[in-house]
Amino acid sequence: MISPVSVKDVYSTTFYTVNENDTLSRCLELFKKDAPPALAVLDEKDKYSGVISRRWIVRARLDPATTKVKSLMRSAPKLELDMSLSKAAKMMIQSGVRQLPVFEKEKLRGFVTDENIIHGAVTQEWGSTPIEQIMSKAPFTLDVTRSVGAALSLFREHDISHVPVIENGKVVGIVSTQDIIQNVFQPNQRQTLGDIKGEKIQVLSIPAKGVMTSPVVTVTPETTLKDGENMMHKFNVHCLVVLAKDRLVGIVTKLDFLEPISQMEDLDRRLTIQFASKGAVIDESAQGFMMGEFDSFTRKYKDLLESGTLFVYMKLHGANHKGQPLIHCRLQLRTVKGVKGFFFASSEGFGVEPTFRVALDRLDKRILRSKELSFDPTYAREYLRKYGFPTEEL
Numbered sequence: 001m002i003s004p005v006s007v008k009d010v011y012s013t014t015f016y017t018v019n020e021n022d023t024l025s026r027c028l029e030l031f032k033k034d035a036p037p038a039l040a041v042l043d044e045k046d047k048y049s050g051v052i053s054r055r056w057i058v059r060a061r062l063d064p065a066t067t068k069v070k071s072l073m074r075s076a077p078k079l080e081l082d083m084s085l086s087k088a089a090k091m092m093i094q095s096g097v098r099q100l101p102v103f104e105k106e107k108l109r110g111f112v113t114d115e116n117i118i119h120g121a122v123t124q125e126w127g128s129t130p131i132e133q134i135m136s137k138a139p140f141t142l143d144v145t146r147s148v149g150a151a152l153s154l155f156r157e158h159d160i161s162h163v164p165v166i167e168n169g170k171v172v173g174i175v176s177t178q179d180i181i182q183n184v185f186q187p188n189q190r191q192t193l194g195d196i197k198g199e200k201i202q203v204l205s206i207p208a209k210g211v212m213t214s215p216v217v218t219v220t221p222e223t224t225l226k227d228g229e230n231m232m233h234k235f236n237v238h239c240l241v242v243l244a245k246d247r248l249v250g251i252v253t254k255l256d257f258l259e260p261i262s263q264m265e266d267l268d269r270r271l272t273i274q275f276a277s278k279g280a281v282i283d284e285s286a287q288g289f290m291m292g293e294f295d296s297f298t299r300k301y302k303d304l305l306e307s308g309t310l311f312v313y314m315k316l317h318g319a320n321h322k323g324q325p326l327i328h329c330r331l332q333l334r335t336v337k338g339v340k341g342f343f344f345a346s347s348e349g350f351g352v353e354p355t356f357r358v359a360l361d362r363l364d365k366r367i368l369r370s371k372e373l374s375f376d377p378t379y380a381r382e383y384l385r386k387y388g389f390p391t392e393e394l
Helices: 024-034 054-060 085-095 114-122 148-158 177-188 193-204 225-235 254-263 284-305 352-369 377-386
Strands: 016-019 039-042 048-052 099-104 107-113 162-167 170-176 239-244 247-253 271-278 308-321 324-335 342-350
Touching: 016 024, 024 039, 024 054, 048 099, 054 177, 085 099, 085 114, 085 254, 085 271, 107 114, 114 225, 114 254, 148 162, 148 177, 148 193, 148 342, 162 247, 170 177, 170 239, 225 239, 225 254, 247 254, 254 308, 254 324, 271 284, 284 308, 284 352, 308 352, 324 352, 342 352
Parallel strands: 016 039, 271 308
Antiparallel strands: 039 048, 099 107, 162 170, 239 247, 308 324, 324 342
16 A cells, blocks of 8 residues: 555655746756756746746657747646645646646645656555556567558557567567657757658658667566656666566556556555547547446456546647547556456547447457456356357257
């Protein structure tokens, strides 16, 4: 348990501020000076307005000399000093912001990052848990001969940010969205996506080997969470590759740490649902629909899974069809008891509700295909039914 540790035990009191009408160049100066995790943005009356991070500036690829801070800043939930790490992790996941401001009444005291929360959690008993309990199993991979375009397609299709690179069956590197931005787009100082229009084919055909990070930082399934977090900090990486006898069995990102931390206060031992959205509008009607679908799902598996959380990640891709936005939905079901580990599925479609329904159906099929259920007559029958096999004689 991590209950003895709260936000006041892990937050940083050192922070810098910028005005929402400053340019991004001012932000980059501060990030270069002391490498703070984020900057607090103040409005014209010097009151807290939001946050901005270096990563958002790099990814936007806008002209820092002319672009104002307010164009990239984001609002972020405010943390309180006595708030638990579990609740802070949950707010971090829901908001999609990994650097949250800490307030005491109305006064800004500092910031908490995902690294702060993870470090505070692994210093407790939970830190002795083996890393295989939180890792993403059977991760997607990319052959060393594949291109940057193939990596970007993989990132978009499955809403992931890291992919191991394989050569002759061995892991030789890892490619992240940050690697592509820094090594492909950023060096050329292109200002907008339109600037690369004529070079799109050439840029996307660059081999993964040319942008990957190598060597990778590896751990074993038995490595403790505390040791894994220490390696992330020591080597300044956001992802660990998990090998068993030189065979790739999983990867671990900071999000894989945050998700179980956010579950630690759900003591009523039931399946819960948690939403996070980037650009996609999930109104009360859509949330009600998804929770209704999930209720049916939990009734089916409640005796088997016992407890856990379904993390719903929605991202807007911008296109529209008959007034419905193109949505990417990624589901991750992390269980505490029963079937251990986690299951994931994703889908892409127009509209929040139909896209969620497809993703949930795919998640259902993944659970039914799992080795834990393969010999259970009840779930084996359901698996055959879903795939169109006759079940009358079973």
